[in-house]
Amino acid sequence: MLExxxxxxxxxxxxxxCGTDNEKGLRIKSYWDGDEGLCTWQPQPHHCxxxxxxxxxxxxxxxxxxxxxxxxxxxxxRAEGRPIxxxxxxxxxxxxxxxxxxxxxxxxxxxxxxxxxxxxxxRKASVRCTLSADGQLCATxxxxxxxxxxx
Amino acid sequence: MLExxxxxxxxxxxxxxCGTDNEKGLRIKSYWDGDEGLCTWQPQPHHCxxxxxxxxxxxxxxxxxxxxxxxxxxxxxRAEGRPIxxxxxxxxxxxxxxxxxxxxxxxxxxxxxxxxxxxxxxRKASVRCTLSADGQLCATxxxxxxxxxxx
Numbered sequence: 001m002l003e004x005x006x007x008x009x010x011x012x013x014x015x016x017x018c019g020t021d022n023e024k025g026l027r028i029k030s031y032w033d034g035d036e037g038l039c040t041w042q043p044q045p046h047h048c049x050x051x052x053x054x055x056x057x058x059x060x061x062x063x064x065x066x067x068x069x070x071x072x073x074x075x076x077x078r079a080e081g082r083p084i085x086x087x088x089x090x091x092x093x094x095x096x097x098x099x100x101x102x103x104x105x106x107x108x109x110x111x112x113x114x115x116x117x118x119x120x121x122x123r124k125a126s127v128r129c130t131l132s133a134d135g136q137l138c139a140t141x142x143x144x145x146x147x148x149x150x151x
Numbered sequence: 152m153l154e155x156x157x158x159x160x161x162x163x164x165x166x167x168x169c170g171t172d173n174e175k176g177l178r179i180k181s182y183w184d185g186d187e188g189l190c191t192w193q194p195q196p197h198h199c200x201x202x203x204x205x206x207x208x209x210x211x212x213x214x215x216x217x218x219x220x221x222x223x224x225x226x227x228x229r230a231e232g233r234p235i236x237x238x239x240x241x242x243x244x245x246x247x248x249x250x251x252x253x254x255x256x257x258x259x260x261x262x263x264x265x266x267x268x269x270x271x272x273x274r275k276a277s278v279r280c281t282l283s284a285d286g287q288l289c290a291t292x293x294x295x296x297x298x299x300x301x302x
Contacts (some may be wrong), residue, residue, distance in 0.1 A: 016198050016207035024175070024197040026209075046175040047167050050242060050301075056167035057216045057245040058177075062209020091201060094208040098249045150201075 005029035006037070006074045009084040017066030026062060030070040030115075037071030037115040039063070043107045055105040060131060063113055064141035065097050068127035071115045072145045075125070091150035092125065099141040109133040123147040156180035157188070157225045160235040168217030177213060181221040181266075188222030188266040190214070194258045206256040211282060214264055215292035216248050219278035222266045223296045226276070243276065243296035250292040260284040274298040 007029055013021040018028050030039045041063060049056040072092045077084045105111065112132045119126035123146050131139040158180055164172040169179050181190045192214060200207040223243045228235045256262065263283045270277035274297050282290040 012201045014197075014199055014203050015201045017200075017209050019199075022197055046165075046173055048165055048170075048173075049168075050163050050166050050244070052165050056213070057248060058168050058209065058213020061212035061216065061248060061250075062207065065208045065212065093201075093255075094252050096249070096251050097208060097212060098247070099212075100247050101245050104244075
């Protein structure tokens with residue numbers, strides 16, 4: 001993890017999930033780990049669900065969505081042999097997000113997200129993502145992203 | 152809409168999506184409209200996605216998740232002929248959340264969520280939810296919730 005995060009190499013500053021400058025956002029950081037994307041994130045108390053000791057399902061969905069799309073974008077730049085955010089800029093938008101919640105996600109633990117591209121077809125990228133706490137799998141997600149042009 | 156919202160009748164105060172007292176949360180309000188649940192919500196600028204003029208996909212997932220579960224809970228109380236939050240308390244947790252993003256959701260519009268219970272089977276409730284802005288359908292979701300005991 002000597003490299004800068006995908007987000008710090010990019011120019012998306014305001015996104016609620018991954019924008020580097022959104023002070024009210026989650027500001028996740030994603031890194032290469034071989035061919036996979038890795039993200040470690042610490043929930044805050046206000047990210048809780050119905051019970052104060054677990055993470056809200058929507059927060060989990062946001063983490064999985066943004067981390068997976070950031071991996072799809074980083075992968076597309078890498079496949080073209082050029083740095084993240086070089087021109088022409090690459091972006092992905094989410095077409096479908098499917099999250100399965102396997103067990104309560106504790107709010108006081110550091111969460112680990114691991115994402116992997118499982119299918120590339122035309123402009124579509126399918127990404128599978130796991131969310132674990134203390135080595136225990138808490139949620140899994142599948143994200144279908146569609147590549148779009150970005151100014 | 153003369154009735155209090157489901158959330159204001161309940162005692163979940165801190166949930167990031169629907170807790171009435173979470174100042175950093177989304178604080179959605181859900182109401183009966185016949186057999187369906189209705190929620191109107193105004194995004195703020197920091198809820199944006201990669202582009203500043205659209206709503207982040209994770210925020211949309213959070214709205215759909217919390218609104219749908221609140222409907223499942225309200226429906227369960229109504230089916231038992233008793234007020235929301237009466238004892239024994241009823242809660243639902245999300246087992247699966249599936250969101251399809253049909254078009255960009257504008258950040259400067261009021262969003263309308265409409266949720267409907269489509270299947271009840273044992274402890275499971277399946278809820279279908281739409282999210283529209285200015286009458287245009289922007290996203291659809293399916294949420295599977297599981298009923299759990301609550302203290």
